[in-house]
Amino acid sequence: MNQPLQVLWVDEFSPPILPAELMSPEWGRFTLERCASLDGAARRLGERGYDALLAALPSERAAGLSAWGALSHAVMESAVLVLTPACPQAAALELLQRGVQDVVQQTQWAQHGLARSLRWAIERHRLDRATRRAHALDLDTGLPHRGQLLEHINHLIALRQREPSPMALLVLRLPGLALLRERLGREMLAGLRRRLAQRLRAGVRASDVVAALDFDAFGVLLASTEQPEDAGAVARKLQLALQKPLAASGQELSLHARSGLALYPTAAQEGATLLRLAIAAAHGEAPSSRSEAND
Incomplete structure (x- = not known):
């Protein structure tokens, strides 16, 4: 491989072997x-892409990583490898279910080699992304995936090259869906996501695009906006729609929704950057002066 692999290293726990281990060219x-x-990592992931996120964490931080608000975004964008002295099996399995590529504990460092583990994590993540692209629709909701949303964004940007006109990208997150998946199971969660998708479709125009970014996040492309405040009003309306109670298993469920907003062309003029800004805002990161977030 000619180009170096870009690795964001979270150094909350720094084993002495780490920098030297990754200098060997054997695995790239x-x-x-x-x-x-991790807070700093969330900000940087919102600004640019990385091949991998190497999270070197103390044992208690690794065990609680599933509660990190930016985890869903991190595993979609990068191969996430957790390096820790020890991690309970149940916590490690939960992280793998959330999309983390591997949890490497202290006893495994010398046995497997960190560079090898990191390279394999990156290759598995690339295969996962290729598989997601091959299946264009989210099976639960029937919505287009992230890749299709980016295609829509870039297509509209290309049409606007000569005469730019504003549009907006919203990202709406429902962090509580992670807990509901554990409580209610996969099938019940799928039904809830379908109903949430229907609410979003009902709240926008036919020309707008609603997409599934992850099991707990949706994207909405507003193909045209007259004023920046119009997009903010739509974001608030959709948040309220998602937060209306849902009935499931004989109980009434209420979900908290967060939204992030990025405006074209003021926030960015390229689709992937626009999406990163909106995701970062939805995760509560401080937006730049050219993007907005709503709680």
């Missing part, structure tokens, strides 16, 4: 970008 070349915390 790695460029490490170091940050001190």
